[in-house]
Amino acid sequence: MTESPTGLSHSPGGHALQADAAPKERDNTALAVLGSSIGRNLGLVVALAVLCTVGAITAGERFTDIDNAMTILRLAATIGVVSIGMTFVITGGGIDLSVGAILALSSVWCTTLATQQLAQDTHWIVMVGTALAVGAGCGLVNGVLISYGGVVPFIATLAMLASARGLAEVISNRKTQIVNVPGFEEFFDGKVLGLPMQVWLFVLVAAAGWVLLNRTTFGRRTLAVGGNPEAARLAGINVKRHTVMLYMLVGLCCGAAALMLVARTTTGSSTHGQLYELDAIAAVVIGGTLLSGGRGTIVGTVLGVLIFTTLTNVFTLNNQSVSEQALLKGAIIVAAVLLQQRFASRRNTS
Numbered sequence: 001m002t003e004s005p006t007g008l009s010h011s012p013g014g015h016a017l018q019a020d021a022a023p024k025e026r027d028n029t030a031l032a033v034l035g036s037s038i039g040r041n042l043g044l045v046v047a048l049a050v051l052c053t054v055g056a057i058t059a060g061e062r063f064t065d066i067d068n069a070m071t072i073l074r075l076a077a078t079i080g081v082v083s084i085g086m087t088f089v090i091t092g093g094g095i096d097l098s099v100g101a102i103l104a105l106s107s108v109w110c111t112t113l114a115t116q117q118l119a120q121d122t123h124w125i126v127m128v129g130t131a132l133a134v135g136a137g138c139g140l141v142n143g144v145l146i147s148y149g150g151v152v153p154f155i156a157t158l159a160m161l162a163s164a165r166g167l168a169e170v171i172s173n174r175k176t177q178i179v180n181v182p183g184f185e186e187f188f189d190g191k192v193l194g195l196p197m198q199v200w201l202f203v204l205v206a207a208a209g210w211v212l213l214n215r216t217t218f219g220r221r222t223l224a225v226g227g228n229p230e231a232a233r234l235a236g237i238n239v240k241r242h243t244v245m246l247y248m249l250v251g252l253c254c255g256a257a258a259l260m261l262v263a264r265t266t267t268g269s270s271t272h273g274q275l276y277e278l279d280a281i282a283a284v285v286i287g288g289t290l291l292s293g294g295r296g297t298i299v300g301t302v303l304g305v306l307i308f309t310t311l312t313n314v315f316t317l318n319n320q321s322v323s324e325q326a327l328l329k330g331a332i333i334v335a336a337v338l339l340q341q342r343f344a345s346r347r348n349t350s
Contacts (some may be wrong), residue, residue, distance in 0.1 A: 287299075
């Protein structure tokens with residue numbers, strides 16, 4: 001050690017140590033930015049822009065046409081509402097494989113002859129109440145089995161997937177039920193300010209979901225339950241009751257999505273919602289919600305939905321098979337989870 005003219009101690013290798021530390025600090029700063037919600041969302045926006053560019057190049061005017069844009073938004077709205085509910089469940093440390101089947105059962109139950117007759121005699125709001133009640137009821141069953149029955153979420157929702165789809169087939173006798181209720185289709189498939197009503201409903205659900213997750217006690221409890229259920233219990237949170245509420249919430253979202261799908265197709269069918277669970281989980285995970293729970297993002301989920309819906313549209317316009325789409329979606333899910341784990345491990349070691 002030497003003493004500088006100012007009287008301060010100085011190490012001859014001090015500048016070298018500072019030079020070595022500088023790149024590490026820059027790496028940590030870059031990692032912090034990329035791992036932040038702003039960094040993740042910016043990356044998703046860039047990915048969506050690249051995907052749109054690819055679609056414009058490969059499909060030309062068929063992709064850039066305004067009618068195609070409206071089609072993408074309508075499709076995104078339906079799966080998007082389901083994905084908002086899935087965000088809460090995954091953030092809370094769970095998983096729901098039955099969302100597509102619940103949507104199908106809700107669509108069938110709200111379009112039976114008896115329900116439509118009652119709606120014609122009174123008001124089409126009867127169909128809305130029926131779909132939401134069926135969705136919430138299925139979510140309640142899932143939540144009770146998981147919280148109070150001790151059944152793991154994967155098994156409980158897998159059983160609901162089979163049961164709800166089977167019940168939908170029994171009720172509809174495997175036939176497509178045509179909707180003929182004045183006012184129902186006009187409302188859900190109409191337009192406001194040039195945008196389909198279904199898109200506005202998606203925006204409303206996403207905004208409500210953002211407020212619920214980020215600005216309410218319910219949202220803070222969801223994050224706590226997903227992060228550490230035992231610590232949440234010791235903090236006074238009724239973990240079992242909260243878990244039931246999370247599954248009822250995703251059930252309500254499935255019921256709402258069923259209404260949107262019924263209005264768009266003018267049918268109720270046991271085949272509705274096929275593979276919606278894959279699309280919803282993919283959108284949620286790629287959006288930045290941790291699959292292990294404890295962190296969720298509604299904005300990321302919305303961007304994830306738009307990415308996957310646009311991807312499907314580009315594949316369809318380029319005559320790519322459904323199998324290829326599913327393969328790519330599966331690969332994207334794996335890549336997103338691996339990136340989450342990589343960022344988490346680097347933050348823990350930095």
